[in-house]
Amino acid sequence: MATHISAEKRARQTKRRTVRNDTISSSLKTFEKKVRAAYEAKDGKAAIEALKNFAAQFDKAASKGIVHVKKAARKVGRLSKLVSSLKS
Numbered sequence: 276m277a278t279h280i281s282a283e284k285r286a287r288q289t290k291r292r293t294v295r296n297d298t299i300s301s302s303l304k305t306f307e308k309k310v311r312a313a314y315e316a317k318d319g320k321a322a323i324e325a326l327k328n329f330a331a332q333f334d335k336a337a338s339k340g341i342v343h344v345k346k347a348a349r350k351v352g353r354l355s356k357l358v359s360s361l362k363s
Contacts, residue, residue: 296341299336299339299341300336300341300342302332303329303332303333303336303342306325306328306329306332306333307329307350307354309325309328309329310322310325310326310329310354310357310358311354311357312325313325313358314357314358314361317361319358319361319362322358322361323358326351326354326355326358329351329354330351330354330355333347333350333351334347334351
């Protein structure tokens with residue numbers, strides 16, 4: 276248990292940030308599921324739209340430090356490649 280005032284403040288901040296990060300991480304997984312569901316349904320327009328939303332949200336989370344920047348780039352790149360295979 277924290278005994279210094281500054282340590283108590285850090286504990287409070289960590290608790291708030293953990294809740295926020297968990298919420299955003301969960302929503303990122305939902306966005307990814309929407310892209311994959313549209314791909315499975317072979318719906319090109321819906322997949323492209325879902326991919327745009329996914330990329331925007333993932334890049335925003337990466338800029339806030341919730342996920343690593345390179346992880347965001349890797350995820351977006353792989354899903355872009357998947358969605359672009361629908362056009363062929």
